[in-house]
Ligand SMILES: Cc1cc2nc3c(=O)[nH]c(=O)nc-3n(C[C@H](O)[C@H](O)[C@H](O)COP(=O)(O)OP(=O)(O)OC[C@H]3O[C@@H](n4cnc5c(N)ncnc54)[C@H](O)[C@@H]3O)c2cc1C
């Protein structure tokens with residue numbers, strides 16, 4: 081099987097992210113693979129291990145943004161493509177989806193393209209379905225369980241009401257949720273291999289497309305208003321007394 | 337402004353955020369409710385009572401189960417013909433996906449999971465949390481229709497008017513069964529209980545719920561089983577309080593990873609983002625990734641043994657103490673006060 085996983089590089093989830101003079105800063109927090117995309121890589125590796133084939137990871141990002149790719153290679157991906165082009169900064173999800181769809185087409189013969197559920201910086205969760213639409217492939221999103229038989233892929237999707245079991249003929253786009261199971265840690269050998277790997281960089285010209293135009297604009301990013309909560313510590317001589325005071329305070333807030 | 341609102345439902349049961357979206361659309365002008373499904377005409381009646389000026393209803397066997405392609409292509413085909421200024425959807429798993437795909441068909445953009453909407457000139461400008469709520473972003477879309485998904489509980493529910501009715505237009509789906517690439521094989525049901533996303537009260541447990549040295553686990557369990565047994569005793573207390581308050585049960589990632597409860601309960605950056613009126617955190621330290629999922633809750637209450645736990649920095653009320661003592665007492669206090 082020919083498998084692809086689309087991965088994004090984001091600031092670590094523990095980063096303190098703030099806006100200063102209209103620009104987003106995350107201090108010296110490291111850039112990492114989007115946590116959801118680790119599940120995409122894990123699912124891709126398990127599919128490859130079961131059915132044979134190759135896994136290529138694709139990331140759209142800056143020329144120096146290789147952390148996510150190195151992590152995926154260290155987990156066991158066979159190769160990687162970084163798509164970098166000055167025309168690609170500040171794009172909306174439709175535009176990223178166009179670039180990813182073009183790359184998947186250029187690679188050719190792909191059976192499954194895996195995605196994370198959403199990127200933890202933009203929090204949009206749109207790209208997998210949009211890429212699928214552009215490719216005219218079915219989108220099996222939010223997968224918790226995946227199985228492949230002949231040319232059909234079946235997933236259990238995590239939806240509000242439980243799980244929806246959906247199948248489709250490949251090629252297909254699949255996005256992953258955390259229920260899939262913990263992604264593996266890179267092995268020592270994997271890390272060494274990833275450190276030496278040459279990652280080809282594709283430009284838009286390589287993809288044969290012109291720069292997509294974003295229709296979404298974000299004129300202003302701000303820090304959320306600080307909530308000046310002062311925590312009132314409830315004390316008392318017994319758990320019962322504390323509980324009684326706390327219950328009365330909560331009832332007085334009229335939130336029940 | 338002419339706004340369409342996609343009414344998301346599961347087997348004819350509307351997601352509450354659908355009506356909130358309808359109310360938000362109504363504030364901007366006329367609203368058309370768009371309903372897809374099979375045997376879902378009752379939803380049209382609900383839509384009128386919630387303020388819809390018109391309902392477009394595709395009631396068809398191909399729409400009996402939600403499928404991304406079938407639903408999004410029906411929406412985009414109708415919208416291409418009628419050119420609404422905006423399309424609103426609730427931010428549900430289905431709403432997000434339909435919005436994503438319809439935007440591609442209509443060559444427009446999506447502003448997702450928004451918490452505020454304003455109109456500037458003839459354009460919608462939204463506010464949405466990004467970086468898990470660490471920042472707020474204003475966004476707008478230069479093309480039409482402007483597609484927006486609205487975060488649940490961020491907009492008020494419209495007042496309903498019993499018996500109100502208006503124009504119902506029946507429409508056909510865009511795809512025939514033969515063209516739809518995916519097949520729904522069935523469902524495995526969720527656990528019963530209040531859904532986290534819609535809950536106005538959430539009681540959560542973290543790693544601390546397994547920490548009651550006074551309990552003696554039954555013999556014959558290995559270390560891991562013992563920990564889970566301990567956690568179950570703690571979560572039983574969390575669930576009792578939740579049931580008295582009619583609340584949903586939440587959990588930290590540590591509690592989920594340790595196997596105390598399923599992932600569907602996880603609150604946080606890689607779990608569910610919730611914003612209830614009341615959030616009671618028990619034995620949760622308040623890591624930044626957990627706070628990302630609940631910090632906008634109206635009133636936060638924390639029970640934790642550790643005075644320095646970061647959860648107290650966002651809490652309105654705190655108890656420094658052992659949850660195994662506080663929780664049963666709190667449940668009893670509420671039982672008495674709420675007459676249960
Ligand atoms: C990429 C990434 C994503 C993440 N996403 C999430 C997420 O979505 N949600 C999430 O929650 N976490 C998330 N985390 C994990 C997060 O960093 C913390 O590890 C986690 O939230 C800790 O859970 P906890 O508070 O239950 O456990 P701990 O931090 O171990 O805290 C347990 C608390 O219980 C208290 N306690 C112990 N015994 C008692 C007792 N008897 N009575 C009262 N209090 C007691 C302790 O004082 C302590 O404060 C993520 C981490 C990463 C790296």
Ligand SMILES: Nc1ncnc2c1ncn2[C@@H]1O[C@H](COP(=O)(O)O)[C@@H](O)[C@H]1O
Nearest residue numbers: 086087140195196198199204205206207
């Ligand atoms: N720049 C990117 N490069 C590669 N994959 C991406 C990129 N942006 C988003 N994705 C993929 O799309 C998923 C959803 O992202 P988003 O729609 O931005 O929340 C991510 O989890 C990735 O799998």
